[in-house]
Amino acid sequence: MRNPKKTLLWAGACAIAALLVTGSVQAAPAPAKTAAPTPPMGWNSWNHFAAKIDDATVRAQADAMVSSGLRDAGYRYINIDDTWEGERDAGGVLHTNAKFPDMKALADYVHSKGLKLGIYSSPGAKTCAGFAGSLGHEAQDAKTYAEWGVDYLKYDLCSLTPSVEKAATLEEGHAIEAAAYEKMRDAIKATGRPMVYSLCQYGINQPWRWGASVGGDLWRTTGDISDRFSRMVQIGLSQAGLAKFQKPGHWNDPDMLEVGNGGMKAVEYRTHMSLWAILAAPLLAGNDLSTMTPETLSILANKGVIAIDQDPMGKQGDRVHAEGPLEIWARPLAGGAKAVGLFNLGDRPANMSVTTAEVGLKGPHALHDVWADKDLGKQASFKAVVPAHGVVLLRIAAK
Ligand code: GAL
Numbered sequence: 001m002r003n004p005k006k007t008l009l010w011a012g013a014c015a016i017a018a019l020l021v022t023g024s025v026q027a028a029p030a031p032a033k034t035a036a037p038t039p040p041m042g043w044n045s046w047n048h049f050a051a052k053i054d055d056a057t058v059r060a061q062a063d064a065m066v067s068s069g070l071r072d073a074g075y076r077y078i079n080i081d082d083t084w085e086g087e088r089d090a091g092g093v094l095h096t097n098a099k100f101p102d103m104k105a106l107a108d109y110v111h112s113k114g115l116k117l118g119i120y121s122s123p124g125a126k127t128c129a130g131f132a133g134s135l136g137h138e139a140q141d142a143k144t145y146a147e148w149g150v151d152y153l154k155y156d157l158c159s160l161t162p163s164v165e166k167a168a169t170l171e172e173g174h175a176i177e178a179a180a181y182e183k184m185r186d187a188i189k190a191t192g193r194p195m196v197y198s199l200c201q202y203g204i205n206q207p208w209r210w211g212a213s214v215g216g217d218l219w220r221t222t223g224d225i226s227d228r229f230s231r232m233v234q235i236g237l238s239q240a241g242l243a244k245f246q247k248p249g250h251w252n253d254p255d256m257l258e259v260g261n262g263g264m265k266a267v268e269y270r271t272h273m274s275l276w277a278i279l280a281a282p283l284l285a286g287n288d289l290s291t292m293t294p295e296t297l298s299i300l301a302n303k304g305v306i307a308i309d310q311d312p313m314g315k316q317g318d319r320v321h322a323e324g325p326l327e328i329w330a331r332p333l334a335g336g337a338k339a340v341g342l343f344n345l346g347d348r349p350a351n352m353s354v355t356t357a358e359v360g361l362k363g364p365h366a367l368h369d370v371w372a373d374k375d376l377g378k379q380a381s382f383k384a385v386v387p388a389h390g391v392v393l394l395r396i397a398a399k
Pocket residue numbers: 007011014046081082127128129156158200223224
């Protein structure tokens with residue numbers, strides 16, 4: 001087993017690297033087909049369990065996904081992140097390590113619950129936690145995943161990152177990662193099994209400009225999230241301006257959820273969920289579903305928030321207005337409705353207000369307070385005292 005501290009350091013380094021790279025690469029047209037018509041919803045092992053993930057724990061998460069009602073709320077994928085990998089045999093076929101005795105049986109179990117299974121690898125020789133990556137074995141690995149019944153692949157740049165960053169020019173660096181991502185895209189396609197293809201390279205070289213063209217259904221836009229309010233907010237706000245690069249089926253991914261992991265208060269987790277919903281971000285729970293509190297469940301399962309995230313128009317929102325720690329963000333919804341978040345990221349309660357005109361509507365419209373699940377009647381403006389680190393999330397009807 002690798003040292004989890006080292007892994008965290010590496011992930012941190014990746015985050016810094018992402019911030020350092022500022023150049024841009026050419027946009028390319030996206031293919032029309034997607035395995036993720038709305039932002040993927042599910043669970044991923046990394047944020048809570050990191051290297052302490054095994055077959056029994058994954059089964060427990062699948063069980064809890066169903067018994068808690070999260071599956072029926074829309075959460076579908078059970079995604080195993082890094083540290084499942086074992087050794088390659090003489091023929092080059094990759095096997096699981098002792099923590100996962102039978103991946104096919106695990107996939108069957110997950111499928112039997114009406115859920116889908118995701119897995120993780122890297123285009124480099126090593127994954128971020130130092131396990132075997134897919135370099136030189138792409139077709140073989142994709143075939144193995146398909147035989148197991150995998151439905152989702154997170155492909156994490158990891159040990160290929162230095163070659164991308166140290167290339168003589170930005171274009172050369174980008175060509176290395178693009179070729180690597182295309183190789184696995186083609187390998188997955190050749191298996192004939194549809195898989196959601198999740199690119200993870202921490203936002204280096206602006207993947208929102210080219211992620212779709214190398215087959216990505218979603219692409220990480222930032223370094224790793226952590227279970228701290230300041231980091232979650234930093235990541236969320238850094239998505240300003242990225243809406244124009246996303247299209248339905250091809251999503252910006254500001255990383256997985258930390259809701260319920262204990263480092264933030266409930267009010268802060270509601271801010272996290274609200275911001276991710278306005279961003280049309282994938283909703284991949286990152287907590288232990290088998291021990292979550294009713295409060296955590298109520299945040300993850302909130303129907304109104306999920307409906308915003310999964311809005312069929314699939315259009316990401318953006319910042320409307322910011323004044324110090326007070327930010328208003330809005331997202332266009334199907335049929336001309338809007339989702340509007342009044343975010344108070346400061347340390348004291350604050351008076352906040354918004355008019356329908358500020359979010360592109362005119363005059364009085366029916367307002368709904370999503371977290372309070374309360375209709376507020378027809379109004380042209382809205383005022384509230386928003387708690388410190390909190391949010392009021394509104395759904396504004398088209399009429
Ligand atoms: C990081 C990645 C994390 C997680 C981790 C596993 O690079 O951003 O989400 O997958 O690797 O080692």
